[in-house]
Amino acid sequence: MDYKVKDISQHAFGRQEIEIAETEMPGLMAIRExxxxxxxxxxxxxxxCLHMTIQTAVLIETLVALGAKCRWSSCNIYSTQDHAAAAIAQSGTPVFAWKGMSEEEFWWCIDQTIEADGWEPNMILDDGGDLTLRMHEKYPELLKNIKGLSEETTTGVLRLEQMVEKGTLQVPAINVNDSVTKSKFDNLYGCKESLVDGIRRGTDVMMAGKVAVVAGFGDVVKEALLVYVELALVFK
Incomplete structure (x- = not known):
């Protein structure tokens, strides 16, 4: 059993959600075709090492459809959608993620994507830099096989820049976060919706008429709260 998820029996529900998500992700589907x-x-x-959500499941299955082999963990202890993880595990891709992991379990899951009999990883797809950091600190002998890595977030990119300054980054890295498709589409439109959705779910209050304090004004928060609240105080 080369996976660890919360409940593998949720795979059918996860598969239904994946099929729905595919209709909203035409770019990946076009690449598959x-x-x-x-x-x-x-x-x-x-x-x-990326949020193990339904949308990530579509990405994983696209990579597999194009010939890649993957081993997956989540970059956040709370973000995993357990039915998505179950569907990917059921499809045959090793995944180690569940919602509500402890910090110890989080690092264990990352280790499982690195360690496996007959597994020789040669690429890193990271979100936040934890997998990259783990490879450099615990598995430096494996870095010689790594062709390159991609990093999605500002946090991860900052970590990479710090490693470059110290001269410790041992593999080529692609800064996905600053690409046009990430900064001007995902950050501006995708994160804008998910940010507001998260605030609503977390607070259970109506946002109309509220005064919002926005700390920072990057692409993610730009106009996000301005759309939903009457007044926003912005601190750049």
């Missing part, structure tokens, strides 16, 4: 036969990622052994 165009490159699925040629398998351009054949030989790619990808370690992923």
């Amino acid at each position: 165009q490159y699925g036969d040629s398998k351009p990622l054949a030989g790619a052994n990808i370690m992923g």
